[in-house]
Amino acid sequence: xxxxxxxxxxxxxxxxxxxxxxxxxxxxxxxxxxxxxxxxxxxxxxxxxxxxxxxxxxxxxxxxxxxxxxxxxxxxxxxxxxxxxxxxxxxxxxxxxxxxxxxxxxxxxxxxxxxxxxxxxxxxxxxxxxxxxxxxxxxxxxxxxxxxxxxxxxxxxxxxxxxxxxxxxxxxxxxxxxxxxxxxxxxxxxxxxxxxxxxxxxxxxxxxxxxxxxxxxxxxxxxxxxxxxxxxxxxxxxxxxxxxxxxxxxxxxxxxxxxxxxxxxxxxxxxxxxxxxxxxxxxxxxxxxxxxxxxxxxxxxxxxxxxxxxxxxxxxxxxxxxxxxxxxxxxxxxxxxx
Amino acid sequence: xxxxxxxxxxxxxxxxxxxxxxxxxxxxxxxxxxxxxxxxxxxxxxxxxxxxxxxxxxxxxxxxxxxxxxxxxxxxxxxxxxxxxxxxxxxxxxxxxxxxxxxxxxxxxxxxxxxxxxxxxxxxxxxxxxxxxxxxxxxxxxxxxxxxxxxxxxxxxxxxxxxxxxxxxxxxxxxxxxxxxxxxxxxxxxxxxxxxxxxxxxxxxxxxxxxxxxxxxxxxxxxxxxxxxxxxxxxxxxxxxxxxxxxxxxxxxxxxxxxxxxxxxxxxxxxxxxxxxxxxxxxxxxxxxxxxxxxxxxxxxxxxxxxxxxxxxxxxxxxxxxxxxxxxxxxxxxxxxxxxxxxxxxxxxxxxxxxxxxxxxxxxxxxxxxxxxxxxxxxxxxxxxxxxxxxxxxxxx
Numbered sequence: 001x002x003x004x005x006x007x008x009x010x011x012x013x014x015x016x017x018x019x020x021x022x023x024x025x026x027x028x029x030x031x032x033x034x035x036x037x038x039x040x041x042x043x044x045x046x047x048x049x050x051x052x053x054x055x056x057x058x059x060x061x062x063x064x065x066x067x068x069x070x071x072x073x074x075x076x077x078x079x080x081x082x083x084x085x086x087x088x089x090x091x092x093x094x095x096x097x098x099x100x101x102x103x104x105x106x107x108x109x110x111x112x113x114x115x116x117x118x119x120x121x122x123x124x125x126x127x128x129x130x131x132x133x134x135x136x137x138x139x140x141x142x143x144x145x146x147x148x149x150x151x152x153x154x155x156x157x158x159x160x161x162x163x164x165x166x167x168x169x170x171x172x173x174x175x176x177x178x179x180x181x182x183x184x185x186x187x188x189x190x191x192x193x194x195x196x197x198x199x200x201x202x203x204x205x206x207x208x209x210x211x212x213x214x215x216x217x218x219x220x221x222x223x224x225x226x227x228x229x230x231x232x233x234x235x236x237x238x239x240x241x242x243x244x245x246x247x248x249x250x251x252x253x254x255x256x257x258x259x260x261x262x263x264x265x266x267x268x269x270x271x272x273x274x275x276x277x278x279x280x281x282x283x284x285x286x287x288x289x290x291x292x293x294x295x296x297x298x299x300x301x302x303x304x305x306x307x308x309x310x311x312x313x314x315x316x317x318x319x320x321x322x323x324x325x326x327x328x329x330x331x332x333x334x335x336x337x338x
Numbered sequence: 339x340x341x342x343x344x345x346x347x348x349x350x351x352x353x354x355x356x357x358x359x360x361x362x363x364x365x366x367x368x369x370x371x372x373x374x375x376x377x378x379x380x381x382x383x384x385x386x387x388x389x390x391x392x393x394x395x396x397x398x399x400x401x402x403x404x405x406x407x408x409x410x411x412x413x414x415x416x417x418x419x420x421x422x423x424x425x426x427x428x429x430x431x432x433x434x435x436x437x438x439x440x441x442x443x444x445x446x447x448x449x450x451x452x453x454x455x456x457x458x459x460x461x462x463x464x465x466x467x468x469x470x471x472x473x474x475x476x477x478x479x480x481x482x483x484x485x486x487x488x489x490x491x492x493x494x495x496x497x498x499x500x501x502x503x504x505x506x507x508x509x510x511x512x513x514x515x516x517x518x519x520x521x522x523x524x525x526x527x528x529x530x531x532x533x534x535x536x537x538x539x540x541x542x543x544x545x546x547x548x549x550x551x552x553x554x555x556x557x558x559x560x561x562x563x564x565x566x567x568x569x570x571x572x573x574x575x576x577x578x579x580x581x582x583x584x585x586x587x588x589x590x591x592x593x594x595x596x597x598x599x600x601x602x603x604x605x606x607x608x609x610x611x612x613x614x615x616x617x618x619x620x621x622x623x624x625x626x627x628x629x630x631x632x633x634x635x636x637x638x639x640x641x642x643x644x645x646x647x648x649x650x651x652x653x654x655x656x657x658x659x660x661x662x663x664x665x666x667x668x669x670x671x672x673x674x675x676x677x678x679x680x681x682x683x684x685x686x687x688x689x690x691x692x693x694x695x696x697x698x699x700x701x702x703x704x705x706x707x708x709x710x711x712x713x714x715x716x717x718x719x720x721x722x723x724x725x726x727x728x729x730x731x732x733x734x735x
Binding site: 046147152155294298 | 369370374404405406408409410411412413414416417420421423424425437438441442444445446449450461467504505506509
């Protein structure tokens with residue numbers, strides 16, 4: 001019988017580690033705010049929907065970049081594959097039921113993620129960065145060349161998306177259905193990602209990010225873990241893309257573009273990567289600022305946004321959440337001098 | 339007490355009167371990014387119309403609510419249009435530069451039931467996508483088709499090679515030129531995609547291939563600006579003029595505000611378009627003079643500026659005809675068959691397609707008073723969008 005004080009399982013660090021998956025008190029607030037938005041800003045729901053989709057997309061990137069440490073600049077490849085899966089199936093009259101289309105988008109994006117991951121994840125660092133960019137560029141050019149099927153630059157217009165569950169219409173003018181639908185999908189995906197991140201599998205990803213050699217040494221199947229993570233992330237990015245296509249009833253080449261890939265990277269780094277809620281904070285900060293500045297100053301809004309990014313890059317390397325954490329730490333240190 | 343009631347009543351009346359007189363126009367353009375320069379031309383064209391016709395517009399007040407739609411992705415444009423309709427409650431929409439955005443927002447415009455005047459976006463079938471779209475700019479088929487016809491009939495060409503930048507306007511140009519050129523009896527002997535719109539490629543290999551084929555005319559479509567300058571340079575470097583190959587293209591390649599930058603090598607370039615700043619008509623003289631006074635002597639309006647100007651002319655016409663109370667169905671009735679003397683010459687809105695009917699001008703670049711200018715060679719009057727007349731692809735619906 002070990003004395004309680006000496007039992008390593010009861011050490012505060014061990015307790016914190018064992019209980020890391022338990023929901024924090026403040027976590028529901030995020031979701032309550034998202035619901036409040038629905039009622040408080042009925043005329044901003046188009047923007048709100050785009051915001052939620054960006055959050056989901058940034059979450060998928062967080063899984064590979066923040067947790068597994070895979071530096072990629074081509075994540076829009078999977079977003080685009082998801083969007084085109086939904087778009088082409090609907091446009092050419094094969095299948096357009098929203099929920100099952102979304103699952104198909106996830107499957108196709110996962111397959112592309114698996115295929116490209118098997119090749120790409122043999123490399124790392126700059127090589128990986130360039131190859132991820134190339135994969136996306138290849139897909140974009142393929143979509144451009146196949147314009148008879150993909151609509152090319154002009155895109156596939158007026159996708160026929162039927163009522164959700166046969167009940168709720170996707171109204172372009174008042175996108176209430178779109179907002180609630182996207183919010184629900186985001187919530188489910190978030191629960192899934194949260195489970196993955198706090199599972200032993202997720203913990204091994206963090207291990208790989210921190211020290212790949214040591215993970216090899218403890219016998220962890222590093223490459224298999226990375227490819228699995230990449231595939232899961234691709235599937236979620238595909239869902240985000242599919243949602244985008246359904247909410248806008250439109251797909252074009254920009255879903256596969258570097259602009260989108262770079263924007264989601266900025267959003268994630270701005271919020272703080274490897275922090276789960278970084279995607280939320282980053283997307284809200286970036287998009288709300290961009291949206292309202294653009295409304296006030298249609299020609300010069302990028303100046304304000306650029307200034308914010310420079311300040312964050314210079315003074316807050318861990319993003320906005322990083323600032324919060326540092327403040328919290330300082331506050332606690334003052335309260336408890338030891 | 340009576341006086342207070344009277345004052346309040348007159349005050350309320352005044353407010354009601356003022357509200358009836360104000361017409362809100364939502365303008366969606368890419369005010370930032372690569373399209374910013376194009377948006378500026380259209381924006382200035384719109385503002386200039388309002389300024390030049392301030393007396394005529396009274397007692398109505400036209401307020402422009404400008405929104406940047408950022409990129410050609412569709413989603414941001416949809417958000418901008420949705421908010422203009424539901425938050426700002428605009429009476430009329432105007433703008434659209436990139437075609438994909440006009441295509442993406444079509445269902446929204448239909449659901450919003452507001453008149454939407456397109457001041458640029460040129461993909462031919464856009465006006466088929468919503469019954470509330472009216473286009474005062476052009477269709478990609480206008481210039482390409484007219485030039486294909488004129489190349490055979492006026493320039494006496496029998497063979498042509500088409501070189502185009504590989505993006506939708508380029509593909510449209512190829513299709514429209516080829517169709518008209520071959521219908522008139524010519525033969526297109528080669529079609530060469532020449533790189534993307536994003537970066538200027540090395541044109542030498544493409545042009546050498548053209549030189550080896552020895553066509554009578556070489557039809558080029560590239561975006562205005564750096565691409566065009568490089569085209570002129572390569573054309574001269576390979577001595578293609580001396581080899582008897584005429585360089586022709588739609589007016590996009592001699593966009594007025596880029597013309598001077600192209601240098602004397604551009605002399606002899608033959609283009610077909612609905613507008614250039616040197617057009618000789620009183621409306622255009624007035625327009626260009628006002629433009630130079632407003633935006634500086636070195637600034638030149640181009641076809642995009644005229645698109646913005648004419649969009650505002652159409653809107654003012656609707657506002658006056660409907661006494662400031664904009665109802666979309668009545669507005670469409672007013673605009674269908676509307677005739678106007680634009681800086682580009684007489685224009686009309688085709689009652690069937692809600693697309694523009696206008697003259698196309700064949701011009702040659704010449705040196706005049708030490709500056710490059712466009713000399714008229716001929717014109718084709720009242721050209722309708724051939725894509726819709728011929729029912730090609732999505733234009734048929």
